[in-house]
Amino acid sequence: MTHVRLSDDELPTELQDALERHDLRDAQLLLGQRPPHVIADELARMNAVDAVVAFRLLEKDEAIKVFEELEPVDQQAILMGLRDTAFRELVEELDPDDRVRMLHEAPAKVVQRVLAGLSAHERQMTAALLGYPEGSVGRYMTPEVVAVDRHLTVRQALDHVRAKGADAETIYTLPVVDAGRRLIGVVELRELVLSPSGRDVLDLVAADAPRVYASDPAEDAARLMRETNTLDLPVVDSEERLVGLLTIDDAVEVIEEADTEDVVRQSGSAPWSGHYMAATVWQLARHRVVWLLLLLLAATLTVAVTDAFEKTLEQVTQLALFIPLLIGTGGNIGAQAATAAVRALALGEVRGSDLPVIIWRECRVGLVLGTMLATLGMALGTAFVGAQIALVVGVALVIICGWAATVGGTMPLLAKRLHIDPAVVSAPMVTTLVDATGLVIYFLTARAVLGM
Amino acid sequence: MTHVRLSDDELPTELQDALERHDLRDAQLLLGQRPPHVIADELARMNAVDAVVAFRLLEKDEAIKVFEELEPVDQQAILMGLRDTAFRELVEELDPDDRVRMLHEAPAKVVQRVLAGLSAHERQMTAALLGYPEGSVGRYMTPEVVAVDRHLTVRQALDHVRAKGADAETIYTLPVVDAGRRLIGVVELRELVLSPSGRDVLDLVAADAPRVYASDPAEDAARLMRETNTLDLPVVDSEERLVGLLTIDDAVEVIEEADTEDVVRQSGSAPWSGHYMAATVWQLARHRVVWLLLLLLAATLTVAVTDAFEKTLEQVTQLALFIPLLIGTGGNIGAQAATAAVRALALGEVRGSDLPVIIWRECRVGLVLGTMLATLGMALGTAFVGAQIALVVGVALVIICGWAATVGGTMPLLAKRLHIDPAVVSAPMVTTLVDATGLVIYFLTARAVLGM
Numbered sequence: 001m002t003h004v005r006l007s008d009d010e011l012p013t014e015l016q017d018a019l020e021r022h023d024l025r026d027a028q029l030l031l032g033q034r035p036p037h038v039i040a041d042e043l044a045r046m047n048a049v050d051a052v053v054a055f056r057l058l059e060k061d062e063a064i065k066v067f068e069e070l071e072p073v074d075q076q077a078i079l080m081g082l083r084d085t086a087f088r089e090l091v092e093e094l095d096p097d098d099r100v101r102m103l104h105e106a107p108a109k110v111v112q113r114v115l116a117g118l119s120a121h122e123r124q125m126t127a128a129l130l131g132y133p134e135g136s137v138g139r140y141m142t143p144e145v146v147a148v149d150r151h152l153t154v155r156q157a158l159d160h161v162r163a164k165g166a167d168a169e170t171i172y173t174l175p176v177v178d179a180g181r182r183l184i185g186v187v188e189l190r191e192l193v194l195s196p197s198g199r200d201v202l203d204l205v206a207a208d209a210p211r212v213y214a215s216d217p218a219e220d221a222a223r224l225m226r227e228t229n230t231l232d233l234p235v236v237d238s239e240e241r242l243v244g245l246l247t248i249d250d251a252v253e254v255i256e257e258a259d260t261e262d263v264v265r266q267s268g269s270a271p272w273s274g275h276y277m278a279a280t281v282w283q284l285a286r287h288r289v290v291w292l293l294l295l296l297l298a299a300t301l302t303v304a305v306t307d308a309f310e311k312t313l314e315q316v317t318q319l320a321l322f323i324p325l326l327i328g329t330g331g332n333i334g335a336q337a338a339t340a341a342v343r344a345l346a347l348g349e350v351r352g353s354d355l356p357v358i359i360w361r362e363c364r365v366g367l368v369l370g371t372m373l374a375t376l377g378m379a380l381g382t383a384f385v386g387a388q389i390a391l392v393v394g395v396a397l398v399i400i401c402g403w404a405a406t407v408g409g410t411m412p413l414l415a416k417r418l419h420i421d422p423a424v425v426s427a428p429m430v431t432t433l434v435d436a437t438g439l440v441i442y443f444l445t446a447r448a449v450l451g452m
Numbered sequence: 453m454t455h456v457r458l459s460d461d462e463l464p465t466e467l468q469d470a471l472e473r474h475d476l477r478d479a480q481l482l483l484g485q486r487p488p489h490v491i492a493d494e495l496a497r498m499n500a501v502d503a504v505v506a507f508r509l510l511e512k513d514e515a516i517k518v519f520e521e522l523e524p525v526d527q528q529a530i531l532m533g534l535r536d537t538a539f540r541e542l543v544e545e546l547d548p549d550d551r552v553r554m555l556h557e558a559p560a561k562v563v564q565r566v567l568a569g570l571s572a573h574e575r576q577m578t579a580a581l582l583g584y585p586e587g588s589v590g591r592y593m594t595p596e597v598v599a600v601d602r603h604l605t606v607r608q609a610l611d612h613v614r615a616k617g618a619d620a621e622t623i624y625t626l627p628v629v630d631a632g633r634r635l636i637g638v639v640e641l642r643e644l645v646l647s648p649s650g651r652d653v654l655d656l657v658a659a660d661a662p663r664v665y666a667s668d669p670a671e672d673a674a675r676l677m678r679e680t681n682t683l684d685l686p687v688v689d690s691e692e693r694l695v696g697l698l699t700i701d702d703a704v705e706v707i708e709e710a711d712t713e714d715v716v717r718q719s720g721s722a723p724w725s726g727h728y729m730a731a732t733v734w735q736l737a738r739h740r741v742v743w744l745l746l747l748l749l750a751a752t753l754t755v756a757v758t759d760a761f762e763k764t765l766e767q768v769t770q771l772a773l774f775i776p777l778l779i780g781t782g783g784n785i786g787a788q789a790a791t792a793a794v795r796a797l798a799l800g801e802v803r804g805s806d807l808p809v810i811i812w813r814e815c816r817v818g819l820v821l822g823t824m825l826a827t828l829g830m831a832l833g834t835a836f837v838g839a840q841i842a843l844v845v846g847v848a849l850v851i852i853c854g855w856a857a858t859v860g861g862t863m864p865l866l867a868k869r870l871h872i873d874p875a876v877v878s879a880p881m882v883t884t885l886v887d888a889t890g891l892v893i894y895f896l897t898a899r900a901v902l903g904m
Contacts, residue, residue, distance in 0.1 A: 013805075035680070036680075037680050041800065041801075045801075068681075069679065069680075158645070161646075165646050170642075171646075172641075172642070189624075189642075190617070190623055193613060193614065193645070194614060194618060208487055210487070226704050227489040228487070228488075228489050231683075248700050248701075248704075249678075249681040249700075252678050252704055252707070255707070255708065259708075260795055262715075263711075263714075263718070263791060263795050264795065266718075266791070267787050267788045267790075267791035267879065268787070269791070269792065276792060276793075276801045276802055277801055277806065277809075281817050281820060284792075284813070284817045285824075288817070288821060291784075292785065292788075293828060295780070295784055296781055296825055296828055296832075299776065299780050300832055302777055302780070303773045303836055306772060307773055307836060310769065310770075313772055317762065320758060320765055320772045321758045321759055321762075323758075323772070323775050323776060324754035324775060324776075324779050324887050324888075324891065325748065325751040328747070328751050328754070328779070329748055329751065331780075331880075331883070332720055332744060332884075333740070335719050335720070335879065335880060336719045336720055336744075339715060339718070339719035340716065340719070340728060340736075341728075343715050343716065343728075344729075347708075349496070349497075349727050349728045349729055350729060357729075361736070364733045365740070368733060368737040369737050369740060369744060372737075372741055372745070373741075373744055377748060380755065384756075384759060427719065427787065428787060428788075431784070
């Protein structure tokens, strides 16, 4: 048994060296000693050709385990590099839900080859899963479920599990159904094992176990599982008939993908499903450029504002000294408030209807922070340019902070109300918006305080 | 059986209204219809007094379920509002690992009252868990494990599970141990149920199942479980003796907490364990102010830089127009790169040793982005102030973008090498750093292009 050491389970760069030297024997030895998820990590970092070569070196049983650990994009790349028999074997071995995730966004060429390689039964299950909308529970659930008839006893149910369980992805959560396959509830294998064998299964059915529709968003279902500590969630169609199970390992995957997407969006990049190290410079640039261009356009506002106040600025050039500091601070406060709001929305702590509460509290938080920062800001200002401009900086800081926190905390909720993903309200977007208005506040304050 | 509707499972504000009207009957009716996690959400949003009142209205069985769904801070608040008998009953019912999480960071008053209320056996288990360092696997694992002796047959093992399973948190993952309680491996209940009853358990033990030490970081263990699709992870002490199991529901909790912490840190706030809606204005301000003050101090650099170039600025006041645009864009690019790097580190896609690769690729990404943005920037510049200053803006944009992406992508890895949490390299920190250097680049470019 391998002991996985958490601190250092990295496959040495020796593997890549061995491949470069075309020393396949050495590469095979290196691969043989590692657990599947470590090998998968390593393949994901390689270019496609090296990855296929390394993948072919794996033992057959090991290969399928490694393949299952790979992200869909990497799976597709490896599949396309395999010969026909190896291809068919690999695809047949996959669970239907893993197969669907791989086919999601795959080029038509891959989809065709995969579906053609399947047995009739496997093809049917995959196609059924593919019918559900992207991001829905249907895409992630497993259809290979052991359903238990409502009229069975514990002993009969256990016999049924033994007869049907080998092919199912899990046998720990057993949906209980009526003759029309309508879901009555679930019984846990734990209950069956610990209960007297003559008891009716119906007595053990959990009365308040949640269920979801196959068309529900997978992220909501996964977060529900987390909140309710549910191992597997039964999935039904619109007529309440059992169609599958969402298992916890897939739910964890869904949550992590959603978190990554939120984080990346929050920084003003387009979400991106691949491995960071495998992305090319062009791919990275393409995912980041759209928002940057939009934000640059929006930043024209700051040019226009400064332009409008050019006279003020010519009279007191020293005002320019504090522009970066003021808009920087406003941006920081806006980003803090926006991030807190987006995360609270994602975790379900905040709802659209909380908008007035949030406006009121973030405004006060901003003013409190602004007052603290103004004290420091005025001290700095006095040191550099004297008391009068320092006063301008201090007053402007208080107002800008109150405004920035309000905008940052509010915009994600507004987006939610407009049915836009709140994470799209990225920190850079809030920052840019606050920049322009912050300048207006600054120059108006200057005019008022300096009596211009 | 309740059907949980994902789109709208909010407990209406009617509950809060009922409590304000002191209509406890009505409140009780409203509570009775909701699943535990929805009630817990609602309690977390209330002030402490209302929450205790609402909690007391719950049926005894329901109360413990709701309590388990609450965050530790909310649990402590409710506990302190209960009378002695209710208190003792509630604490006894909790699983030892949940109890430890509640006691973590609790005031000494709460800790004492909780430990005093426990039976000797329960107190011993809780105290054992409390001995592990904060954030370690030991704090999250359950010690209530059904261990199977290596010499048993499948039938004997199942009998053992039936005899001991009722008190354990899970019976799906069964650690197999030798006479000295040293861990041999694990067998899944699934294997026991599906295998012939005469078979030796040792034949079914998974050869490559991972294990962790109780002192290992819980986040690493949880991410390992996610990568390997493991349901429960056996936990051993330094002598490889079994001490507990890390279950998947606790692992999901660990991952979500870590993600929230990263996100919040990334925006330059201190991490914060409570519910967003329950935080007071002062608490929110306190968590955000430290970084803001530090960043404001750092922003003095921008004042100093602008001050140093005041002559240049006085000669060509129009240069001031583009200060917000340039440093804003630099900040955005730096934040994108930093966020991508922090997330890739958290997911284990990038390691400290990748530093040279990352410097090289982020530098190129920045230059590519800078070139695209410069085209737009020069068009804008020409429209506002003419071709010469537009050229300054364009050239400065290319250099600033290359520099900002390099700094943003690199700093989290440097932090990791210095054993600092990479998420501490927040977007605002990168932005502030890039602001000052960006100004230097801008003014130097201006001098060179304008021949000053």
